[in-house]
Amino acid sequence: MQAEFSLGELAVRFGLTLRGEPSLMVRSVATLSHANAGSLSFLANSRYRKQLESTRATAVLVSADDANHCPVAALIDPNPYLAYARIASLMYPEFRPAPGIHPSAVIGGGARIAPSASIGPLAVIEDDAQIGERVWVGPGCVVQKGVQVGADSALLSRVNLYPGVILGQRCILHAGVVVGADGFGFAPNDGTWVKVPQVGSVRVGDDVEIGANTTIDRGAIDDTVVENGVKLDNQIQVGHNVTIGAHTAIAACTGISGSTVIGQRCMIGGMVGFAGHLTIADDVVVTGCSLVSASIDKPGSYSSGMPTVETRLWRRMVAHLRRLAKKER
């Protein structure tokens, strides 16, 4: 159960302006429409201001502009969503199990596990792996030879780190994540393929979050690199020797082909495909379902996903395109 907090205490702790009774208590978060007594809610976008009117929340995090429309206590901040993130983190602290190694875990020779770390049931820690302070290795994880996991990181469950992978501090890896599988490298040989050994590794920085079933391949020779603060959603594929710049966020199902370098603070939509060997500038936005087939050297927003129309109309668009292209031969 989460603790209770008074509005006065929250205002002081997070530097918010309070308009209302400081002794009012909140003990859960809620959306404006589902809130009830004891709930703290937020309005991040003035577009939804109408929802304020009927909210039953005890208090709402709002911007100064929206505060006048708030029928209940208001906690005012220029960035209500950020304030919400911080307060919710206080009210719902991340679960961390007690330190110790579950008796069903299998620990290899030479593995160094910090005494404050927690190794869950049926986890495997192979030889010479290093597990930092307060790390949580959840049930069914496989941490292979020589892997290093930085302090305060969490491998939530069934995460797989291949040999030699290096993970920073305060990372969160969700279920089914695979880091360090072989990159897709084969040399053609008379209609067959000869495997090219993938002898690089993967280096993941600090404060990186990686979503469920995402895969990050090891480098062919040099390493694949995920810099500090990168946030990856579920089912993303990161090819060998890719670099993802610090604080870039990538939505689900995106695929990045080998050796592409993505800049810092980029925001990449879902199901975007990147060709290989590209360079993408810092501060680039790519909207969902786009194909990035050439390097991008300027910040800005880029797109190519075609939006759906009625199938009947779409058939005509496709036929039309084909006709035009043929005409121009």
Added chain:
Amino acid sequence: MQAEFSLGELAVRFGLTLRGEPSLMVRSVATLSHANAGSLSFLANSRYRKQLESTRATAVLVSADDANHCPVAALIDPNPYLAYARIASLMYPEFRPAPGIHPSAVIGGGARIAPSASIGPLAVIEDDAQIGERVWVGPGCVVQKGVQVGADSALLSRVNLYPGVILGQRCILHAGVVVGADGFGFAPNDGTWVKVPQVGSVRVGDDVEIGANTTIDRGAIDDTVVENGVKLDNQIQVGHNVTIGAHTAIAACTGISGSTVIGQRCMIGGMVGFAGHLTIADDVVVTGCSLVSASIDKPGSYSSGMPTVETRLWRRMVAHLRRLAKKER
């Protein structure tokens, strides 16, 4: 080994019209072209009627129209594919292991496991989870704190249910499924990201099937919801606070961004991308590889996937489009 059935028995049990000898026995199903003595086959689409001519099946499920073209015994039904599904389910009953808890499974304190349930080797059932009657938790599954699994559901293997997830009755979850990982929620803060705790859960209805390596995120505040009878193929991504309406079927590799609400009885093709915060009406069909970037308020068929042409021709189409768009500035 599956049992043997006489055509007479099948006709009676499933209300089919038999044209042929009731004492003929079938003991396996087969495609028309690979059938042989003892096989039951079906013709679901008159377009393939020609395959009837040469079939060596003992009997074929057909519509009345196709029956006249059937050279062997015919079991006649207006919906031969549905009849096939039911007979095949009789002939090939789903495997369920004997009740009991494998000695290698790890069971947390306070977990309630029905005596008729089966917990496979190396499964983890955490504290306070509730496992219903006749549930099968396969090898390597991780069922976390407080999860509820309804009667007769099967987690086939290496399935991961995060804390608090609620699963209905008669669900089938395939290997690698992850339900309840954190949604992708971060508040921007001066070029970095602050994690927004994902405090909602996931509620999955009855009779839901979820394909291998599909991921369904927990809600940010309210729950993510998958209603009764939904069928999800492999490698689908369902973002936080999505609702998928009853009896909707979604093909593989589709991604649904956060807070999108999909109606009932929709049929969504493979590799479709849905933007977030959309509302999709009931009975909508979306063809494969489409991008749904706006709400759809009427039933019907929608598309946007561009079909392949020769690369040479495609280059011209792309160049043409660019020229036109620039001209119109």
Added chain:
Amino acid sequence: MQAEFSLGELAVRFGLTLRGEPSLMVRSVATLSHANAGSLSFLANSRYRKQLESTRATAVLVSADDANHCPVAALIDPNPYLAYARIASLMYPEFRPAPGIHPSAVIGGGARIAPSASIGPLAVIEDDAQIGERVWVGPGCVVQKGVQVGADSALLSRVNLYPGVILGQRCILHAGVVVGADGFGFAPNDGTWVKVPQVGSVRVGDDVEIGANTTIDRGAIDDTVVENGVKLDNQIQVGHNVTIGAHTAIAACTGISGSTVIGQRCMIGGMVGFAGHLTIADDVVVTGCSLVSASIDKPGSYSSGMPTVETRLWRRMVAHLRRLAKKER
């Protein structure tokens, strides 16, 4: 630690022409730009010839044409990348653990495990599975009833083979791979779905590599087939009754719908979507992010992925297309 080799020895063993001192030793591979003393590098594409000039490698694998530009020892071959693959395989031999069954593995009755095989910690081998000579079943793998794994194959970790799957020799399956889950088959019944039992299996040939979290469904009636020498990257989805012809290579995130037959020696880009029931000729190339919605009967290169442009421009292209299509009604 990898061994050391003299250039003379490498030249003899791999039939290369050596221009330089045969007694020079190399003990690692490196890219041209990161190489240093003791490194062997390669130049596979003359386009990057400029990188030769400043390399600090001890020796470089090059074509005869590029050899003149090589400032250090040159090992000359018409196909330097292939030669590299072979030498790197010699210098970095695949790790294989010692034979034996880890005490934490769970082995079912009637399973036959070759004495030279290695079964890792917390693996599950179910009843009647057959594990060939020198096979490596890594940590957390689940090999279900009656599965056959051919000699020298490796299931690296957390791989899942459903009942009855047949895997050839010298295959490599990466973490999270699922082979043999049910295909997506449901018969419509008055707005609901009835499951069609998936009674086929999956047959995977020899020398097949399957990337992390890739899924290959079992056949509905007949088997799904992956022929010899096929290379599949990560997060690929292969539907029921698909056939993938020998030596075809498929990049990450591609999805292949049910019953599609892909020819031999095809090269399929990443995130390509194949509709179902298609036939694709041998030697077809499909570029990334294409939608293949019709059969392809001739070798050649095919495309449909739209490349990104600035979002502003893209909006105009989309609007333009819609206008044109409406005009033509």
